[in-house]
Amino acid sequence: GESVGLHLPTLSVQEGDNSIINCAYSNSASDYFIWYKQESGKGPQFIIDIRSNMDKRQGQRVTVLLNKTVKHLSLQIAATQPGDSAVYFCAEIRSGGTSYGKLTFGQGTILTVHP
Amino acid sequence: EAQVTQNPRYLITVTGKKLTVTCSQNMNHEYMSWYRQDPGLGLRQIYYSMNVEVTDKGDVPEGYKVSRKEKRNFPLILESPSPNQTSLYFCASSLRSALGEQYFGPGTRLTVT
Numbered sequence: 001g002e003s004v005g006l007h008l009p010t011l012s013v014q015e016g017d018n019s020i021i022n023c024a025y026s027n028s029a030s031d032y033f034i035w036y037k038q039e040s041g042k043g044p045q046f047i048i049d050i051r052s053n054m055d056k057r058q059g060q061r062v063t064v065l066l067n068k069t070v071k072h073l074s075l076q077i078a079a080t081q082p083g084d085s086a087v088y089f090c091a092e093i094r095s096g097g098t099s100y101g102k103l104t105f106g107q108g109t110i111l112t113v114h115p
Numbered sequence: 116e117a118q119v120t121q122n123p124r125y126l127i128t129v130t131g132k133k134l135t136v137t138c139s140q141n142m143n144h145e146y147m148s149w150y151r152q153d154p155g156l157g158l159r160q161i162y163y164s165m166n167v168e169v170t171d172k173g174d175v176p177e178g179y180k181v182s183r184k185e186k187r188n189f190p191l192i193l194e195s196p197s198p199n200q201t202s203l204y205f206c207a208s209s210l211r212s213a214l215g216e217q218y219f220g221p222g223t224r225l226t227v228t
Contacts (some may be wrong), residue, residue: 042222046217
């Protein structure tokens with residue numbers, strides 16, 4: 001597949017371990033955040049989102065934590081599986097104002113899960 | 116099947132030759148957007164559209180044009196492509212805004228020589 005991960009942070013885990021992927025966002029006015037997963041040769045796929053009035057949201061095997069004080073997001077994946085191997089991106093959005101609809105992605109993290 | 120389609124999937128062209136990459140969605144989504152993806156730079160938004168006849172610049176709009184005459188289509192136009200526009204391009208759509216789940220197309224690999 002295409003290489004989009006040159007020079008990205010990497011995380012290597014064993015199957016069954018929990019994974020934590022971190023993201024720092026830049027705009028303190030951003031009030032909505034999304035995590036995407038991108039497998040080799042494919043477009044990004046939505047995982048989970050969170051609004052700024054929350055600090056935690058859980059999905060199936062995934063949890064997103066938001067710390068607005070330090071502008072930090074994390075994605076926790078429980079019982080990581082080989083199929084979770086991918087590049088993970090966070091994205092920030094301002095849900096109002098003149099930039100409503102504008103979305104900014106973080107640089108991405110490569111997750112590799114070893115059987 | 117609900118999907119976002121892009122054409123062509125691969126294109127090699129020469130500097131200055133106008134080209135259009137088409138994007139179409141069959142989900143009646145209001146919001147559509149174009150991104151480019153480059154190694155080490157991640158995904159960057161080029162243009163987005165909140166609805167028909169409404170388009171706005173993203174972070175890297177220079178050298179690109181878009182139009183949104185119909186809800187389902189959002190073509191990306193490069194009037195005079197240059198080598199620095201060699202990239203992997205993704206179109207995406209979502210129901211009502213950038214909030215919520217965006218569905219991405221399969222990508223278009225463009226090479227400008």
